[in-house]
Amino acid sequence: MNTTNTPAHGEYKIPGGKLVVVDLSVADGRIAAVQVSGDFFLEPASALDDIDAALKGLPVSASQEHLATAVTAALDPDTQMFGISAEGVALAVRRALASVASEDQEATP
Secondary structure: OOOOOEEEEEEEEOOOOOEEEEEEEEEOOEEEEEEEEEOOEEEOOOHHHHHHHHHOOOEOOOOHHHHHHHHHHHOOOOOEEEOOOHHHHHHHHHHHHHHHHHHHHHHOO
């Protein structure tokens, strides 16, 4: 998965929570850009920028656990998350990355 600027989209509906949407691009085996969105709430709202920054640059091979740990580490301990979790974000990221891997396999003759 060493594609350049390949866009990807992943979603995850957290049970009892909200929808987490991840749009990202991959370049040179790493997450080149990422935007997390959805119908959840964060306090402070700037925590969303921290989540995006924590994911950018991570290898596409990062496990769900590694992604969740990166998200958690980027957040201030006082951050309040409503209807979202670091694990839910990580699952949406993995789904987006899986869609890129699927496209890469289909493109290979």
